[in-house]
Structures are given as C-alpha cells and as structure tokens.
Amino acid sequence: MRRSEVPKRELIGQRQAAGGRERLPAGGLEFFALLARLLRRPRRGDRRLPLLWLVRSDTSDLMTPLRRFLGQGPRRRVPHAVLDADVPPGAGDVSALLRELHRQLSLEAFGAARLRFRHYPLADWLMHQSLTFGVDADDSRAALVRRLRDRRGPRAPEAPPSGGDAVSIVSQVLLWLVRRAVPGVVFRAAVSGRVPVLGRHYTWFMRQQYLAPRQSVTFLGFAERLTAGWRDGEQPDQVNKLLLHAFLEDLRQAYRRRPWRPSDWRRTAYPVLLIDHVAPGNVGGELVRLVGDVRTETGRNDPLLIVVSGGQPPPELPEPHPLTEADEAYDEWAEALPEMRRLRRPAAWLVALRPDDTDTVPPSRGGVRPFSAPDPPWWSRRFLPAALCLVLVAALGVWASSRWGPGCHPSVTGGRVSVEVVASGECVGYSDSAAQVFNNDPGQEGLRRIQQRIFAQNRAAEEVWQRSDRRRPFLTLVYLGTLTGNLTRTDEESYVSEREELEGMATAQYALLKESAGAGGAALLRIVVANGGRQMIYADRAVAMLAELAADDPTVVGVVGLVESRTSTARALRELNRVGLPVLAPTLSADRMDANSRLYLQISAPNTDQVEMVDAYAQQVLKVDEAHVYYTTLEGSTLTEDLYVGTLVDGLRQRFGARITRLEEWSTSQRLTGECGYPGLLFYAGRWSEFDGFLRALRECGGNPPRHLVADDSVNRYMANSGLRAAAPGNVPVTYVSKASLATCAALRAAQDQRDDDARASFLSWIQADDLLDPPRCRPETGHQVGERVSLAYDAAMMMIRAVESLAARLHHADPLQRWEPTSVNPVAVHAEVLRQNAGQGYRGVAGLIRFTPESGEPVDKRLALLRVEQVPDVARAPVEVFRCGLADTADPVPCGPT
16 A cells, blocks of 8 residues: 555545535645645654645646645644745846745744744845945944844933932943943854854854855854845855755754754644746746755755646656656655765756646545644643643652652661652662661561661671771672561561561671671671562562662672562562572572572472471371361462462372362361361461461360361461460460471570580570660570571571672682772672582581572472470460471481471
C-alpha cells in the first residue's frame, strides 16, 4: 500500500461551500494526499520540503481547491500565504513579494501563536532608509544609530537635569540615566557583537554569507550598505538572497523545538506559500530560483512548503511527473536530494507535476475535505504552566508522603538512609543511623533496641577506623529482612527472627570493636539495616536502593538475612546477583534457593536434610511408619509462593510416600479432634504464626493428646516468643527442628567449661556482656536464653569478615602500615574468598561446621537437631535435644541418632 492511500481516503468529504461539485484532474486526490503528508510535522525531527511546481493547463486549475484545502480547516488552519506573480514587468520585485508574504504570515489567524520575525523586518527596514550623501561619515553613522535605537518606539523627550535642591537633582540624574543613558549603552553593546547574550539578531547578519558582511567589521557598517543609495554598488541578486535568507531564518527559529518551551510544540503543520501564474522569467519564477539557491548555498533546511502553479518549469528540470504519481515523485526527489545538493544542481529543490487532461474523475462525495493542522501534544497546551505548577505541588506532596510518615523519614542530619512509604503503609528502604529506626509498633521494643545498638556501634566503628589512620580493613554488611507488616498484638513480639539475626550481626560487630588497637589486620564492621516489607513483598524496591548504595559505597561487600524462603525472596536474590552482591542467608532452607544466584550461600541445612532427619527419628526413635502432615502458609500467601513450606511438603511426600495417610492444609477454623491419641507421627509443616492456633486446637484432646507431635524449624520462632508460649496449652509435648542446637546456652557453657572451643567461648562472653544485648543472654542468674538465629547470623557475618581480613592480609603483606583502600576488594572477590576458606575442612562456626561444594550454595551435612519441650508454657525450662544429624566441629561423617 502506498503511503498516500490512507490519507487519501480521509481527504474525501462533503463540500461546505455552495457551487456544486468540482471536477479534479486525474491524480488530484493523490496530490492532496501528498500535500497532507508533507504538511503534518513529525513529532521528532523535521523533513525536507520541496518546491512543488504544478504545470497549469487550460482545463484544470488546482489553485482554487488548494486555497479551500488550506483556508477552510474546521479546527486549526494551516499558516499559509497566497501570492500572484501575474504582474506587469517592472511593477513588482522579489522584495515586494517577500513583504506581502511577511504580512500574510504575521496574522494571528492560524490557531497558534503568531509567527514572529526579527531578522527579515530589520533587513527590509534598512533597505527603506535613506542617508544623506555628502555629509560627514560620522554624522551619517550617528543618524543610523538613532534610527535603529528608536526603531522599537520613540524615545522620551530630553529632560536634562535642572536646578533645584540636591534630592531633586539626584532624582533627575537617575531618571535620565534610566531613560536615556542605560538604553543607549545597552544598544551599543548589542550592535557591537561583543556581548554573547545581547543582540543575537545583529550578530546573525555578521555571520551569514551574503554581501560579505565581514568586510564591514561592525554591524553598523554593514547596515549602512543596505540603506537606499549606499547599496547601489551591491549585487541585486545578493541583496535579494540576504532578504530571503533572513526571512527563512525567522521561520527556522519560529519552528525550533526547545524542551523548556512547550509553546514551540504547538506548531504541528508547516507553513505553505502558494504562488499562482509562475513562469521562469517573471518575479514568481525568480523567487522560486532564489529559494532553491539559498537552501543549497547555506546548507540549511527551512519549514516553508512552496506550491507554485504556472507554465512549463525551467528547462533544467526533468520531465514533470503525472499527478497520479505524486507520491512516487516526492520519494524519488527525497532520495536524490543529497546528491543534487552536493553537486549544486539547478532546480535541485523542484518537483514538477502535471495533470492528465485526457481523464477526469468527479471527487467522491463532492470534493476534498479541508485540511486542519493536527492537534498539538497535550503537554504543550496553553494550560500547561498552571497545570505544571499544580503537578509540581502535587508531586512534592506525593514525594513527601512517600518519603515521610510515622516512623519513616529520610535523614536530614547525615548517615546512609534511603526509605519510602509503600502502598501498604510500610517503610521500605535502608538505614545505618538512628535517624531511621524501622518499626514503631507497640511491643517491638526489642527490635528497635537492637537497631539502635547497631547504629551506635556503627559510629564507634567509624571512630576507631579514623583513629587507626584508616589502616584496619573496613567493610559494610547489609541486613535485609522483614521488619514491618506482620499482624501482631500489642503484647506480642512477632519479629523474633529478625531481632535475633540482628543480635547475631551486632555480636560480630561488637567482637571486632573489642579487638586490640594494635591488631592492624582486624576488620571493622558497619551494618546497614534494610527492610523488604511483609513477606519480603517489597524486597525488589529495597534491593534497587541497595544497588545504588553499593555503587556509591565501595565498602559494601554483601547482604545477610532475607529471613523467609518465598518467591519474592527468590526475585530479590536474582536482582542481588545481577548487581553483584553476595548473600549469606542464616536461616533460609527451601531447597535449591541457590539456583537464584551464583553469589548465594546459606548457613542452614536445606529442607531435604530436615526431611531425612524427621524420617530417621520416626523410624529409629518413635518406631512408627504412619504419618499425618498438616501445613500452613501465612495469610495472603499460597503453597507456590511459600517456597519453604512448598519444598518441605514436597520432600515429605517423596520421602514418606504411602506412609503419609493424611496430607492437608490446616486453617484456624479447623478442629483436630481426629488426631487425639493418634499413635503415628503428627508433623506440622507450616509457618510459626499459625502454630499457636494449631496447639490450641489440640487442647480439646485433654489427657489424650497425639503421642508424637513433631514440628518444623519455623516453630523455633514460636518457641522463642515467651508471650505466646506462656499462653499455650500444656497438654501437648512438642518436638521441633533446631538449626543451631550447638549454640544453646547449655552447649555454650559446656564448651566454655571444657576450654576446647575458643569460638563458642568467645561468643558466650560477648552475649553475656552488659553493653551489647538487652537483656544479656545465658547468664545463670537471669535465665534469658539465646535464640538460635543469633549464632547463625553471627556465623554468616564472621564468614564475610574473615574473608575480607584474608584478602586484606594478602594485599598488605608488603606494607602493613598502608591505609585500607575499600576499592581494593569487591563483593565478588569476597564471595570467592569465602568459598576458598571453606574448600578444605570447612568453617568452624558457633552453630556447627559449615562446608560448601563448588557447585552448590547449600551446606553439606550441616548440623540439625530435634529439641523437645514437655510443657510448652514452661518458658524457664530450656528445650532438650533428643536427636541430631550432621557435623558438629569436624568433617568426619557422623550418622543420625539420638543424643
């Protein structure tokens, strides 16, 4: 389909004027379709416009429908002018045509702002000025200066300072300066061309190429040469080209598109010049020749579309194309134009079209529909300034409401803080200072206290680093977790896992601060706390902010945390992998989470190992073959989105097979009386938040509870919540999976007493300190137990720290006094160093030996255990380990078995 066919259908319409139907030559509609195509201004860039020469015949005349096509648009008329070149010889010249063209295009009658001309009126005005011959040249120049200065309006009459008191004289002098002296100085500066901002239209005359303006040195000298009498020595053709060039320059500037001026984008149609009765020898033909010469010689395009009607075109032009081939003729011309311009071919800009008088067709439905200029873009309308102000005010309000809120605001006093309020009202982002502490819900004092402790230690670490003359390695770890959005009672702590993981990282930070001042190789740690929102739904936003932080801060080497295995967590892992940030997850255990990032390592055993341990416990200790499995997911989540529960249930289904006689999702409204006295394995494979309801449902069993209730490792979050445990039913003993049984208070004290484990003994001393955790843990007199996630997060942080220290030792082996340069290591290198250090015997963590294979980010044979609580409400009594699998401190394989 030719490009003109679609607008051709749009051109056919009912005649609005009287007079009946008009007959167009064959190809008339094709010509008007081409014209409509050329008139529409592209949104980007500008097209080169030809000079269309319509060969007039005795039986066809397109000028009348052309005037109606351009002048009767129903909405926004196209800027256009109509000239007639049929004047007697000597009665008109090019300057007269340009003057009439200027008059018609200057009218404010085309639906857009008036076309304003600055260069052409000045040139035309100068040509009408007459300076007296025979007088002193300075007097002639002075007269021209006065006329130029007064051209925009007459000056106020002379009012020199007169006598009077001092105040009157001073005021008159100031008035005289403002009204006479200052304008005169400004004008002189403008015409001098020495001030870049002033007098740009004067400067243009001195830089254009006609009449050799540089020979005049200044604009005033060049202006004299244009006045009547003085220009007699100039070539008329050069004078006409200067006038035309100035006119086209004004059109170019009027059709500029500047981003800061929306009004420029309202000009959606090119201006058109129609010239009738053109012949190669008359004034119309002369104007056509000059336009082509100026375009070719200056090398600049202009937005003026010229359509002329006359006899045969100049002989140097090829044979005219039929009107039916108007579109093809234009395309052929556009393709050949660059070469013709380069060779300066005569009539390079002309496209000649002729009608075919042997065949005429009536127009469909009575004529050609008048053309209207396309509507301007909505953002260029006249209401834009006011609308823009309103939008800016509204945007400022939206920005403030998204950044500032109760418990959520960016820092105005320093620190690395970037937060925003999301649709759910949560505060998502990161912070390393007390200017932003996440979660102001009642009952979450523990979570806020550990954040404040971390931020205080951040300041201390910065001070120690400065005092060490920046020689100690300095690194930043980001804790990314779920710090807001959980449904909770005012007396309930629902962020136990997050608090414990932050306590573990704070313990690692505290240990480094306690290093000797002379330990030049000991690192210092800054912790940035980041919130991904409820169920990590907004982790992608938090990761985007962290990517910007890592790009700006080379001390950022990795991320710890992520808390829950969900599809949103997997997306966050993929994004962190993309930006090159390693992740050490203390508690994530969904199978194959490492498939989401090549920079991912997890500290806890995967769900596959947990299922194997539960199966071994059922067969070796409980001596049962049958199992009932209930699972839950948090409200608003599904089994597909909850990767932890989903992979755990899949693993149980595959491992137990037909031995699972009941597998179903449990809801809070469901009764469990059918499980009373059940002799087989009753396994809870859900989230901790529903476990309290699950236990309460078993309260109905009274003295006949299920014999073997075993729960997954998520339940340790419930067990760490003393408020929930205190209100639990006491008739159901619970056995649950633990990922850190080697780091309970009893195990830590035993290691300290045996003096055979410096890592656990040091960890115990840190968590017992008065100036770290509140309250201190594992003190015999208080009974405050340490949560298992504390040791897991501590191990994750220390693995990163030891990797950075190892890299720093190799970098500084030649000069131990060299300052630490954060850019000397990068996060990917730190991840590789963690793997290298674990390639042999593994890393001896507080919660057990940690080993990785090069192919996987999941630990190999990581220690897991089953802990038993006989009376759940008895908060003071610590759980007892009854079964374990995996490695403790050596790489020698140990079979699963009772403790």
